[in-house]
Amino acid sequence: MKQKQKQKQRITRITEGTLVVGVDIAKKIHVARAVPWIFVVLAWHKDCVFHSDREGLMKLTAWMTE
Incomplete structure (x- = not known):
C-alpha cells in the first residue's frame, strides 16, 4: 500500500513544465x-x-536538457 501512495504523490507533482523520461x-x-x-x-x-x-550517461543527460 505504501508503494501505491508514493506513486500517487509523484503523479500529483507533475505540472505543465514536467517532462517524463x-x-x-x-x-x-x-x-x-x-x-x-x-x-x-x-x-x-x-x-x-x-x-x-x-x-552514454553524459549523452543521455545532454539529450534531456535539450
Whole structure:
C-alpha cells in the first residue's frame, strides 16, 4: 500500500513544465523516450540511444536538457 501512495504523490507533482523520461534498459545499449506532462509521445523528438557507460550517461543527460 505504501508503494501505491508514493506513486500517487509523484503523479500529483507533475505540472505543465514536467517532462517524463522513460528508459528501456538492456545489457549494453539503452533507449530513452521523453513524454510531456499530458502523456502524449513527442513525435518530433527522437529517442536517445545510449550505451551503459559514463559517455552514454553524459549523452543521455545532454539529450534531456535539450
